[in-house]
Amino acid sequence: MARPKHPSKEIEASVSYAEDQGWSWTKVKGHAWGKLQCAYHDREGCTLFVWSTPKSPENHAKQLRRQIDRCPHQEEEKKDEDV
Numbered sequence: 337m338a339r340p341k342h343p344s345k346e347i348e349a350s351v352s353y354a355e356d357q358g359w360s361w362t363k364v365k366g367h368a369w370g371k372l373q374c375a376y377h378d379r380e381g382c383t384l385f386v387w388s389t390p391k392s393p394e395n396h397a398k399q400l401r402r403q404i405d406r407c408p409h410q411e412e413e414k415k416d417e418d419v
């Protein structure tokens with residue numbers, strides 16, 4: 337699915353980072369710009385909402401990245417020892 341670019345480059349970087357980890361982006365209605373779901377989206381996979389215009393894009397980007405890193409559902413083969 338084609339994803340629009342986020343207007344904030346910090347947030348855009350976090351979103352593409354998530355995609356590199358196997359997360360997928362979905363458009364949502366309402367205040368959020370979209371949501372990200374981790375590779376395990378059957379039942380209890382992680383869902384993160386991405387805001388379109390947060391007060392501090394940098395903080396929001398950092399927060400997203402931290403939550404992406406915390407996802408317990410990553411495929412084992414993607415866990416490189418030197419990351």
Ligand SMILES: [Zn+2]
Nearest residue numbers: 374382407409
């Ligand atoms: Zn997850």
